[in-house]
Each structure stands twice: as structure tokens, then as C-alpha cells.
Amino acid sequence: MTILNHILGFPRIGYKRELKIAQEMYWSKKISKSKLKKIGKKIRIKNLKIQKKMGLDFLSVGDFAWYDHVLTTSMMLGNIPKRFINSHNKINLDTLFYIARGVSCNQKSTYPSEMTKWFNTNYHYIVPEFHKDSNFKFSWKQLFEEIDEALLIGKNIKPILLGPMSYLWLGKTYEFTFNRFNLLDEILNIYKNILIQLKKKGIQWVQIDEPILSLDLSSEWKKKFIYSYNYLKCDVNILLTTYFGNVFHNLDIIQEIPIQGIHLDLVEGNYNILNLHKYFSKDLIISLGIINGKNIWKTDLLKYYTLIKKLLKHRNNIWIGSSCSLMHVPIDLDQEKRIKTELKILFSFAVQKCYELNLLKNSLNINNIDLLESWVLPLFTYNNINDNNHKNNNIKHQILNLNKNNYQRKSSYKDRYIKQKNKLNLPILPITTIGSLPQTKDLRDLRFKFKYGSINKKEYQKEIFKIIKYNIREQEKLDIDVLVHGEPERNDMVEYFGENLEGFLFTDYGWVQSYGSRCVKPPIIFSDISRIYPITLDWIKYAQSLTKKPVKGMLTGPVTILLWSFVREDISQQEIATQISLALKDEIYDLEKNGINIIQIDEPALREGLPLRDIDKEKYLSWAVNAFKLSVSDVKDTTQIHTHMCYCDFNDIIQAISNLDADVITIETARSNMEILDCFKNFRYPNSIGPGFYDIHSPNIPQEKDIIKLINQAMKIIPIQKLWINPDCGLKTRTWIEVNNSLKNLVSATKKIRENIS
Template sequence: MQTSIVAYPHIGKERELKYLLEKYWRKEISAATLEKEAATLRQVHWQNQVDGSLDYLTINDFSLYDTVLDTACLFNIIPTRYRRLGLSALDTYFALARGYRDEKGTVAPLAMKKWFNTNYHYIVPEFSDDCDIKLVSQTPLAQYRETASYQLKKKLLLLGPFTLLKLSAYNGSKGPATYVPALIRAYLEFFRCCQQEKVELLQLDEPALTLDLQQEDLNLLKKLYSELLAGKGKLQILLQTYFGDIRDCYDDLIKLDFDALGLDFVEGEKTLQLVSSAPFPTDKILFAGIVNGRNVWRNSYTASLNLIKNLQLQGINLVLQSSCSLQHVPYSLTGEKNLPPALKEKLAFGEEKIRELLLLKELATADPAADSTAVTPTVNTAKNQVKLLPLQTKATYEQRAKLQQQCLNLPLLPTTTIGSFPQSQAVRQNRRRYNKQLLKLCDYEKFNYAEIKKCIRFQEEIGLDVLVHGEFERNDMVEFFAQQLSGFVVTQNAWIQSYGSRCVKPPIIVDDIKYRQPMTVKWIKYAQSLTTKPVKAVLTGPTTIVNWSFNREDIPAQNSILQLAAALKNEVAALEKSGSKIIQIDEPALREKLPLRKVDQPSYLETAVNAFQFLHNSCRPETMIQTHICYSDYTDIMPWLDKLDADVILLEASRTSKSCLQNPAFLQLNAALSLGVYDVHSECIPSVAELLTAIKQRLAVIPAAALWVAPDCGLKTRTYKELAPSLKNMVTACRRMRQMLPLPER
């Protein structure tokens, strides 16, 4: 029995990669320095796997931005508009991810979407009609050569062709099938290079196999791998899946000439049943994902050992591994000095999960009578099973819209932002000093009030119609609320990568969630006192808070969502009582944990929608309810967006506007709509002409009376140097557009 992990976190124990990237983007270090420091970070990650006594060393799981983008660049899947920039290979790579602007104009970045049902964002490869697919880089093999001194079995990781095709966009007249022959040739060329380099095992990641597969998908799968496996020669190949089971293709895969198959026994509801019903081939190795790579609780050793025993009894050649990449959990528990010892004993981050694999291996090969209960942590027991009360009858959207317009008197095409404004070094330092008890509460609040005042004045000068207070008191849109609700624990350094250099620090749900006291009222009330324009209050919704936290494992996530809805309803009531006329309840992660299998989706969506409705159902019809959702494929949740019964839905759409605008379901929403007009995650500043074009595109499908104009996400990651001209241009474009439109009837 041996041990492995699917992949290691990219970002580093102290977020070293984040700071390296940002220095390079600010032109503070050279490309050579970035590459050198990145190589050093890779060496640390490999050494940690050696020190953890794993039997396999995983290589090419490191990325400067995103492994999907790495694969696209490896095979020359780079649209012509980026090639024309004449940049170096490295800067072309970053232009694909972040966009590029010079005196000649702007090239927008590629689309960015959620990686299956995780909070990680991948860059969407784009196939175009003139795409010349071929192997153009030796980067994975160069990294393989870097590990020559390590005395472990080595496996080289690469995204598989099926998932690459399924997750990509096709900008032209050709569909995925057109690119299959060239893609097969490119992968076969890579196989030949692997054989020349004497790669021991090639891991092809195919998480898309856990989706619902149709016959055309199965045909594509067989087409790809029948030819690839026929040309693999002596190269050993591991087909790695995760995030669920492969019920639609398991029988096909075990008949193909793979040397090993990686299956998820944590999220794979039917994985054990599949392996047991159709005997796993004796000439293949099973890489069994039994340690949860997506949650932070310690492994239940008794359950895992029973699973291992079951697999052993079937005579399966077994490798124990994580259920998926460890990039979805924090790096190490060693940085957590303030967690209660009793809680810390129940947790396992990345480094600890590697040790869990070693312990499982030792227990599984020890005396069968050995007691494993001593290393199995106890879990909480749910005490507060929440059942939401029946919803009250509410005025229709049309009735509410009329009352809200009378109350707010907004112009046609109202302009606003999503919520957060830049967090300067001074803002972060003020918060750190207060958290370290170096600053009195009154001084901490005085500073924040001054920042709110500057933010309100800034928005008034620019001419925005609906303002926000800027969220200077908030370290994070989830952690801020978790710190003030009972049932959560927040960490010091439990960072995980969201995209590129952006990291988040999810709270941990440890108990039942309850409301304590108002959390946002004083800040919103002060901001509104400074202006006659409406200031919207911004909350994070219950589904997003749960999805962006590490949830309990003793109760379903839906229970925690309902508990949060019951708690946050008190905050909505307090805001309305204090005079808030617009309340925005953000659910950017509504779709994030949507089950991958369609049969499981209605139950999840029903809970999410009911929780959202419960929050605002008792509000006065004059109170406008907004919500924000981002970086998702909205098509499959469109009917549920309507059921939210929000008055305004603000969607990220700057990178996916084409697919959004071509979706007729947008016309059927009973809500006003904003499709973000520019990408806040790019440093490019949109021109008035570009923004005017974006507004016109939206007006082609959305009535002017139902369209709002806003950026596509919060502005926390931008600087005022970038922010000011972008928002000014947006307001200017909107005012010009109003002059072209007929006056609305009042």
C-alpha cells in the first residue's frame, strides 16, 4: 500500500506566490527573479511531500496563475488578439489572465469561471477558428527535471483533454469536435517527450468525468483515449478524477488501457458501489481518494479503515490519497496560535492531511485488532434544527418597483457599485492595530468614519446614483459576519487561493449559528447621514457565507444555511428599522456549491432560494432588495434567480457578456438587472467608448427601465488611481446613453 496526493497548494505557506506576483505586476522585480523565486517555492513544496513520507511526488501541480491556463498555453491555445501584443511568453500568459492595456487600446482578459463547485476560479481557454494546436513548451518536463534528486516515485500532472474541451469556450464557427484531431496529436507529442524524459507516471486530471455525461460526451471520451492510449507506448498513465463519482463512464474506463485510475471516495456518492459491482481490474492501480481535500476536519479513521479493508478484500492494488488537490484547504495548522486546543485537535489542513495518509497506511497494515478509535475525533452534534416559518404574501415586483421609484426617484439607467471600495494600507493597518489591542475602539471607529465620509464624497463627485459606504470595517465579506455571529471560528493564516494572487481565509463553522447584535447598522446609518442620495446596505447572504466557510460534517450544509437565514433576518429588520431604503444581500456563491449532478440540484437550490426569500419576505414593499452574483454559468440557475424575488439582480458579466446577452431567459426575469459593464479584476481602465458600447449591447436585450449600470464585482482589489477614471467613464457613458433614450413615463 502506498500514498499520494492529487496536487499540492500553489500559494505557499506564507502566501509567497501572491506577493511575488504582485511585485512583478508592479514592475518591482524582473521576470528572471519571479521565475527563480517560483522555482524555490516549488522545491519547498516537493520537500514537504518528501518529509511527509509520501510514496509519490506530484510534479507540475504548481502554477504562476492557473493550471488550466497553463495547459492552454502549453498547447498554443492562445487567441490572435493576444499574440498581436508582441509580449514575452510570460507577459502574454498574464495578459490572458488579467488583460492588457497600452496606448493602442485594451485587450480584455479571458473569461474566468468557478472550478466545478469550488471557490477556485479558472481561466477559460478560448478556441478560435485560426487556433493552431501544437505542443509549444517544455515547462512541465523542465519541472520534472528539477526533481531529479528526490528519491520518490514521481508522477507528472497535466489537465486531460476531455476536461480541457468541456471547460473551454469556442469563439468562431467551429465546435469542440473540430479540434479533437489536432489536440490528440499535441497530447501524443507530449507523451513522446515524457517517454524521452523517462517520466514514471503521467497523471491526467479529468474531473469533468464526474458531471452528467451524455452519449456524445462518452463518444468524445472514447475517441480521445482510444487514440491516445494506443500511442502511449511504455508511458504509464493515471487517469485522475475528483469532485464526485464517474457512474456514467466507469464501465468504459476500466476497459481502457490506463495503468491506474484515481477515484474520489469522499464526494463520490456511488464510487464504492461502482468498484464493488464491476470488479476493479487486477492489472490497474486504484488511487483511492479517502482523505477529504476540501474540508478541514480530521479524518474519521474508523470509517476510512473500513473502506480500505473493503477494497483490500477485493484484491485491489491500492494507493491512498487525498480526494482532490489540497489547494482547497489551508496550508498548515502550524500558523494557528489562537485556536482553542480542543478544536485544533479536530482539524487537519494541508500538511496534516499528508500525515493522515501516512497514519492510515500504518494503521491499515498494522495488527487488524489495533484500536483506531483513539485517533478518530468526536464531532459536534446538531442542537438547533431550524425550520423556517411560512413566507408572507408579498407585493408583486411591478407593484414594488412603482413604490420604490416613488420613494427613491432614481434616473433611467441608475448607476451604482457592488459594495466594497479599495482597502488602503492605512485601512488595513488601522484594523490590524485594533485587532492587536493597540488601538481603542473609539479611535478605530473614528478612522473608519473618516474613510466612509471620504468615500461618500468621492461617489457624489463622480455622480453615482446609488452609493455604498465602502466597507472599510470589513476584512472580508464572509469573515466580517462570521466574527460577529455565534457558531464560527476565524483563523489567523488559513488562506486558500481563489484566483491568481487573490486569497481568501474561510471561517470554520463549529456550532449552531445565532444572531448576537446589529453588525452593519451604525456604519450604514452614518453614511446615509452624509448624503441625500440613497446609500444601500450590503450584507452577505446565508448560502454564500456557508459556501465560503468550512462547514460542519455532522449536519448537512443546508441546515447551516437555514440557521444563517434565521440569524441574518434580524439584521435585515434592524437595517430597515434604521431607515435603509435599499438592502443588498449578496449571494455571489449561490451557484458555487451547486451539486454537479442535475438530480441533486433542486434540493440545494430550493434551500438557497427559500433562505434568501425568508430574509427579505417581511420587508416593506418600498424597501428595494438587491443581490449580487458573480463568475458563474447562470443558464442552469436562471429559473431559480427569478424565485429569489429580488428587485434588482447585479450579475458579473464583463467576461461572459456574450453568453449572457444571448440568453433569452434574461428577458423573463421579474427583476431589474445589471450585467457588469467592466471587469474590476483587470487593471485595464475602460474608456467611455468601450463602456458606451457595453451599455448599448445590454439595452439591445434588456429594457431601459429595467437596466442598472455597475461594475461586475466589488472594488476592494483596485486602487483609487484605477478606480476613479473607471467610474467616471462609466457615469459619463451612462449619461450620454440617457440623452439618446426617450424619457420614461412616470
């Protein structure tokens, strides 16, 4: 039997972020809806042609989304929150954007749905809302439109659907006595009808993603899983797709449901390929996810060639594919013109990963490894020279000499609190922001000119200082208590630090979608990490010289720098995080020595790195927390350490958050209407907390009365002596008009609360 290949999804943003640009132009009313749709279609057609050109046996359809694929599924099922349904019950593209971003009209604001992280990735999705009176109706026919587009390019189409069980898991219920399984039959009925319609269109295989199979499922969820797929049984072949971990703890489900294929993530699942044939019936297609969909290094195709050849002795119905969707990696390495050849030949972006699949498929089918050897040779060469060229013996020595005293502050929080209170002399309910302030087109153009040599360092610094001065003055006018310099010098919170540390490599077009129109360009960690000069000191010192109010030093934490980069694979993540911590430790020392009394080290990715299974979580949290504590362990008691986290479920890491021992933690809560604070009701968090009092990702201006309501809610849970007031995240994506109006209301609301307290 011939080996077949496929991917689980292709990046949807476009080669030059065309989707992002078009979305933002549409939102600002600079292009029409029809123009936006044309751009989306153009991206989809190009993606399909790439897959066909690269020799994939199936063209994946349904991986495109206008915001995220979970929200697309909500639209498909007609699961629209009532506040977004208009008088005509019309559901269209604007409805989708309103759900994601909220809507403001005639002084009335409609808050968006919640947003959170997609499993253990930096991708976000809009959380489905479930109510006991929720109704479902097939309302969004985009999938069938995309299938018709694809059929003009190739006949072997593989539609992709987010599975009904994972969709139900990812949503949120709003009535405590309500069981979401009451909605299951109605949802399954829509899925069944979709499958029937796909069969009528001649579709042979449908990819149904059920990533929750990598999680620990209760017996009730397992029973419903089996029930659901027996309900969906029909003439179309189902490839049940799992990823982000091993699923053998849920093997009893997979073995019992009527599916025709199973996809396994061999990268994060850590399966023994040679034993796979023992667990599945001989009729079942096994799709091997061997190409890493979350990192950019070439795959050792020779290793997989050998293993798959051995597996083929036991069964011949094998497919090969990406471990997960390729939406988590950049699109095309060929766009990168400035990466040195000796490093560039080590990498593989989405297009190249499709090529890898075709290369391995052809080699297996003709029993020839010549092309594989030349493809992987650079990897072997790199690994052989890595000990000499990419190791820093000084860093190695520092790590070996660390002891338990290097992972803790000198005094307890109780003692530090008193010293910091006397030193900083802040009012009750101190007001601050998370760090970044609006980044205008002029500012982005300035950074671009400096990056490509149009202006020199002195000219660049002079202009950045002007912007910092403006930022400080605006905050003083608003009467904010703890100021920030606004981060005008930073393109991205991780990329900026990577650019100023040894061991990182950068791309020009290595964009990856984070959510909606938000794209990030993760750096590549290719060798040992160290700091050779101060990174933020000049900017923060200058900002502090402009005001008598405290200005926060702003750093990105070691775990976030690690997880939001493409990491080397020859050493552990723990070791890389420790290297970053030691570099940040030097930076913190310089800030403190120069009179910066408040330093914020952001760790929004801490929850993201949490393994999916309970059995693996404690080990990760132990070294992740230690990485943070190592970076701050030497600071003075009077230096106040802040950290920030956003868009995640804090319940299962609340003890780890406490273990960080940051003096102040700021967290995202506004989008969930303070519901995230519920985890602090049962857990007596010892340190200070700044919950977000308005959602910065929405263009809506928060009203004073709404902020007062949220502050009052927070004061019921957090002692006022430990409560900080702040937005829920950085403000760089907002305009100055939005920021000034929002912060003005935040400050006035806080002052009214203070008066009542007095």
C-alpha cells in the first residue's frame, strides 16, 4: 500500500500578514466587507495551491478563520450570545467580529466574549458561551464555500472540523445547576447533517479534531465521547485527530468508537512507533504526526524512515502528517534573506514542512534514502559542532553552582510589604498600567528606519526619548500613581529581549497568529543565552528622571521568553529558562542600582507551559517558578517586584502563582467580569493583586460606573491594602484617544472609591 501524507492545517494569515492588515482596515472602515472577503479567499486559494505543489495527498480545507477556529465553530453552530443578535436575527461576518471584539454604539457598549489560550500554545480562542436555553442551528456555511473553492484546485479534499466534544469542553456555562451535556444532542445533530452533506459532495475523509483526548477525562466525558461518535456514524470516513500529547490513557474511548482513522502526535505524545500496531484494529488508518507543527527545526527524516519501515512490516495502512496544525509556525523560510546560510539550512517553516512530508513519503514508497540524507545532514553537522560553537562554559558553571538560596528573597512578603510601603508612599488602591502605551504608525516607522539603517543610533535614541517624555507627561496629567515609560523601543515583549541577548536569531517574515489580527514574530533560540550589556536601563533611567513618581522597570520573564520563542531541541527547556533567568538577574541588578524601586517581570506564559495531564504538572511548575524566583532573588526588600499574567485559567496554578512570591501580581479579569477572581475566594493569596478593571482588547471605552462596580466586586475578595487598580493588559494596540478616555475613567472611578473608603 502507498503511504499517504497530509497536514492538519496551514497558516491563515498570509505571506505578508495580508489577513491582519485587511481585518484592521475593515474595522477602521477603510475597506469594504467584500474587499475583506476577497483578500481572505485569495489567501485560502494560495494555501491550497502550495499544498498541491508540495505534493500533499489531501488538501486541507476549513483551517481558515476570520478570528479563530473555535469562534468559527460557534458561528457554524449558530451559538451566538443573545447580546449580539440583532432585531433581524441576521448572522454575518460583523456578528463574528462583535463577539470577538465587542461593540460600542451610541454610548452603549456590548462586552465581547471571553478569550483564553488554546491548550499549551500562545494561540487564543474566543470561549463559547453555553446557557440552558441555548439554541443551535447550522448558520455559517463558510466551510462549504471553501470546499467548492478547493474542488477547483484538487479533488482529494479533507475538510477539518473542531470535534463536538472538544467544542463542548472549551465552552463556558453560566448557570451552576446547568449541565452542558443537555446541549449535546442538538450539537451532534448539526454535525451529523454536515457529514451527510459532505458525503453528497463526494468527500471521502473528514478530519475531526478532538484535542481534549490528551487531557484527563472523567468517566462521564468518556461515556459521552463514545455516545457522540456512535451518533455521528455515517458513510463518510472520519480521521479522529489528536495532538499536544499522548492519548493512550483514553485508549478505551478510541478503541470503542466507529472511526476509520486516528491521528497521533508523535512529537509531544512520545509514542513508541514500533508498538502502535498492537493497540488498533488492522482496518484503522494510523496517521503519524511526525513533523513538528510547533517548532521550526528540520525533522530527522532518517530516524522516521527507519521506524516507519519497521512498522510497515506489521501494517500497511499508514499516513504521515504534521503533529498538529502548522498555524503555529511561520509560512515560508524562502522569504528570509538575512539569516546566515549555515543556520538557515537547519530550519523548516510551514511550506518546508509540507516538502518534508512529501520527501519522506516518496522515500518510503520507493525505498530510497538518498534525498533524506542530504536533507538532514545539516542537523547532524549542527549537533556535532554545538558543543564547541553554541555552549557558554561560564553560563554552564553558574548553573552548576546554584543552590536553594538562589531561589528565594531575603525576607518574607510581610516584612517586605512594610518596607516598600514606607519607601514608596503610595495611596490606597494605587493605580498603574501594565507596561506598554500606544504604538503609533510614526513610532513603528521610526523603529523600522533604525533597524534598516536609515537613521543612526543617536538620532533614534533622541526620538525615543521624546516619546518617553510624552508618555510620562500624559500619565502625570491623568494622575496615575506608578508610571511606565511605555515601551516605545519595543516591537514585541519577547522579540525585543531576544534581540539584546546572545543566543537568539531573528526572522523578517516569521509571523505567527496569536489571536484575531494579533501576530507575533517569535525569535529562534539556537545557542546558549547570556546578557552582554544592559537592555532597558537607559530608557527606564531617563523616564524616572522626568518625574518624582515611581516608574516601573519593565522586563519579560524567563518562562515567557522561553515559551514564546522557537527553542533549540538539544537541551531541556528547564536549562534554557535558567540561562534566561541569569541574564535577567543582571538586568534587574542594574535597574535597582540606578534607583528603580519597582520592577515588573511579566510571565503571561506561565500557565501556557503547563502539561495537559495532571501527572506531569508538578515537575513543570517547580522549575518554571524557580526560573522566576532565581531572577529576583537578590533584590533588596524595598524593591517591589510585580508580575503580570493574562487570558488563562488560574485555578490549577494558583499555588504556583503564590510560590512566585511576587509582591504584586496583575491579572486579566475584566473580560470575564471578575469571575477569574473566584479562585482567590478559596485560596488565601498572601501578596498584593491588581485585577484588570477594563478589557484593553476591545475598542469599547469603559464607563466610570462599570469600573466602580468591578472595583467593589474585587474589594469583597481582596483586602483593600493589597488591591491595585490597572487595565488588564498592555495598551500598545489602542489609540491615545481610547487610552486617555479609558484611563481617565479608571482614575476617576478609583478616586471615588477612595473617598468612600476614607
